[in-house]
Amino acid sequence: MKEFTVCPDPDDARLTRRVAGVDQEGRSIETAVVVERPLTLFLNGQEIVTMMTIGDHPRYLAVGYLLNQNMLRADDEITAIDHDDELETVVVRTKRKTDFEKKLRKKTLTSGCAQGTVFGDLMEKFEEIRLDPEAILKTSWLYALTRKINTAPSLYLAAGAIHGCVLCEEDRPLLYMEDVGRHNAIDKIAGYMHLEGIPAAGKIFYTTGRLTSEMVIKTVQMRIPILISRSGFTAWGVDLARQAGLTLIGRAKGKRFIALSGERRIVFDADPAAIGEEGAHSRRKASVAEDAA
């Protein structure tokens, strides 16, 4: 699979809008902002949820959401996915009768980014999962990945206020999805992997968002043994990562990073001194978008 098989398309006119305003000097400016639109998800005729999304991959988002919520099993046969752009709906149909109604009853709102509704038995499979103990992460890969991801054209660089998730292998970013919530971005990758038959073996997951319990649970459910973020940790995220044996790396910026779980998978083959601090060219955060405003 080649680098950036899927990547953001900042030129897609549907995903951002130019709006007028003023800057700190009172001068008129125009800037790009990301668009969020509703998408109502149905599973076999039952309304599940309305999500706010940039709307670029409704089919992958729908399937990934259902998989990550355990509403769809890996062996469920999907008979149709009908997306209606005008009605803002996506309907996933399966051969097996699904048991989502019970799942919908108990919901926990998590602390990650919205749609962070984790239904009651999301944890039911978590405890059974064995992540690949042989997987490794070379620090040279980590540095190459963060450099490539930060400099790839993206809605983030064009408009800010958006999260990115990237499925990687060794030093290659493969699938780079963005969305207003990082939960949507990770769900779109889960849906892509399922529908396109991409195995989890040997994969590494990168997110721009915080390492909350929800991100850890979803990464583990996707059977990916390594999760990297440029943002920080929450205590529950660390606890769950340790329980599952997930390698959890946060605050990855420039030469720096911290691993708080699964450190044994890390191979320190790069010299951090040769990497240096994060330069302005690869710095995420609204600075770039501001300059573009």
Add this chain to the structure above:
Amino acid sequence: MKEFTVCPDPDDARLTRRVAGVDQEGRSIETAVVVERPLTLFLNGQEIVTMMTIGDHPRYLAVGYLLNQNMLRADDEITAIDHDDELETVVVRTKRKTDFEKKLRKKTLTSGCAQGTVFGDLMEKFEEIRLDPEAILKTSWLYALTRKINTAPSLYLAAGAIHGCVLCEEDRPLLYMEDVGRHNAIDKIAGYMHLEGIPAAGKIFYTTGRLTSEMVIKTVQMRIPILISRSGFTAWGVDLARQAGLTLIGRAKGKRFIALSGERRIVFDADPAAIGEEGAHSRRKASVAEDAA
């Protein structure tokens, strides 16, 4: 009301935990991470939701959540608020019989930070609200506020991975609340204002998080006419702000900011050139927490 009447308490041992890990050199380190704990909210015996929160102000969070979801009306008489630390529950009791069941039926998961569940009729009051047209924001206030907020001791500076919301008046930060989700931080401020009788008149709201539709809706519901963030915008957030006549300022860092709605309230009394770029001393984002690791 004096500056920082409420402010973060990074020394509260319940709110962070020290965890061990390794850094980029493979050296053992110890770092602080924020704790998230469940809190299940009941309204008059009916379970509403389980929230993930740092848990520092359960009573304010409970009342603010219910107010911002329109499950509690401003004139509802609260007869009791029972918080049970061990059971991780908070029960709000009112004189009037509440009609939340209908509200619970239709839910939209928004793109902001989790608990971003916006119930169906959250918008029902939005369109009726008239924000104070006479309110102003001097840019000298804005610069003073961001400087004071960024340098105040906080869980953010101690552990990262947390959002902050601040209720301000002129150049004074009054209530500074943090939480794993910015929706919790804003709800805690709404609850404090309601229970302690703090009027919205003359207030300015500051958030570290993105200016999503949810943040705009809640600010407007709280009758606060000015919303400032160091983060970026979403298109729907801008649309709603314009509809409500909310002054919406984003990407406020150092001397820079952009206003995309309600620009007429801004009084440009400061010289941005005298402010300069954001210095390392006041830079938010995990850099400081990293250095502390």
